[in-house]
Amino acid sequence: MKKSILVVAATLSVSMFINKSFAQTQDTIKKTSSTTTTTTTAVQATGDVVSTLSSNADYSSAATAAKAANLDAKLSPTGTYTIFAPNNAAFSKIPQDKLDGLLKDTTKLATVLKAHVVSGKYGKAEIVKALTAGKGKATLNTVDGQTLQLSISPNKTVQLTDPSGDVAEITLFDLVGTNGVVNGINNVLMPK
Numbered sequence: 165m166k167k168s169i170l171v172v173a174a175t176l177s178v179s180m181f182i183n184k185s186f187a188q189t190q191d192t193i194k195k196t197s198s199t200t201t202t203t204t205t206a207v208q209a210t211g212d213v214v215s216t217l218s219s220n221a222d223y224s225s226a227a228t229a230a231k232a233a234n235l236d237a238k239l240s241p242t243g244t245y246t247i248f249a250p251n252n253a254a255f256s257k258i259p260q261d262k263l264d265g266l267l268k269d270t271t272k273l274a275t276v277l278k279a280h281v282v283s284g285k286y287g288k289a290e291i292v293k294a295l296t297a298g299k300g301k302a303t304l305n306t307v308d309g310q311t312l313q314l315s316i317s318p319n320k321t322v323q324l325t326d327p328s329g330d331v332a333e334i335t336l337f338d339l340v341g342t343n344g345v346v347n348g349i350n351n352v353l354m355p356k
Contacts, residue, residue: 216346217249223339225256226247234270239307250280250332276354281306283307284344310326326353328354332352
């Protein structure tokens, strides 16, 4: 009987030792495994605001539309502009036949795109300043003479409202170009 108890105790001791060693080995493996981190480095602007659209894959539809409408030539290189660019998801909300028609009619396309462009630089800091001065509201004039109302949405995000009542939230700030800035929005604004 004493031998049986001794064998059981020895087995338990060896078992506990092996489990403890295995656990320490696993901790060591976890501690020594390498981790990869991604960092983002600010890049100095190398192109105008229309070219800057191409620097972000989420805005490829807006970049294609801007180039098709020859918007880069229409925005003076000596001026400063802010483009409120709809992201790809915003363009996908437009029925395909309507989008195809818009892309074929470059005059109408240019009109739609100009409703997203204001003179001057309105990055995040300037928008916050304008909203603060206006007690939560601000008006911006587009390059084609329409107005965009800036305000704070019920979700506490910055939103734009055009004269037709279309609303878009700003989802990305400060893609900087040589002649202004691009801010991303989640809807295509359709002018009157």
